Amino acid sequence: MKNLFLLTFFAVALFTSEAIAQKFSGLDKSPADIATFPSSYKESNKAVRVIYSRPQLKGRDMATLAPEGKVWRTGANEATEITFYKDVTFGGQAVKAGTYALFTIPGESEWTLILNKNLNQWGAYSYDNSADLVRVTSAASQGDETLEAFSIAFKEVDGGAHLVMGWGTTRVATPVMF
Secondary structure (H helix, E strand, O other), X not given: OHHHXXXXXXXXXXXXXXXXXXXXXXXXXXOEXXXXXXXXXXOOOOOEEEEEEOOEOXXXXXXXXXXXXXOXXXXXXEOEXXXXXXOEEEOOEEEOOXXXXXXXXXXXXXXXXXXXXXXXXXXOOOOOHHHEXXXXXXXXXXXXXXXXXXXXXXEEEOOEEEEEEEXXXXXXXXXXXX
């Protein structure tokens, strides 16, 4: 009986030490973030949510990381996803409630924003334009402040919000009306 107890004790100790020895990855260089509207954490009835990763310039220029005229994943890592919890007008185009991949094509004076039906994509490597739901263009402007990390936020306007993207000094705002 004593031997059975010792054998059981050592088996449990060995199993426990193996479970505790799990290797975890370090922090991602482009951390994930979420932007919502309404943006207040006190408001649980959200109209829209964007899940994206935030690449950082780190001395590089934006044109290298998000080249003009090429489809970009709108962030880092997996393609950015946008969820509309109700039917909306996105940049003037009617969009049904749902979740879509958000791609962009950066340009000097305007950006094309693309809502794509294919989810769970890594980057824009498997981007398929036949799955595009809508494409809209929005003016690109220059801000006074330089943003090191790519950022998405919402600015409230009458009847909805503007989805605002910023990186470096570039700013792009697209209306989302509810």
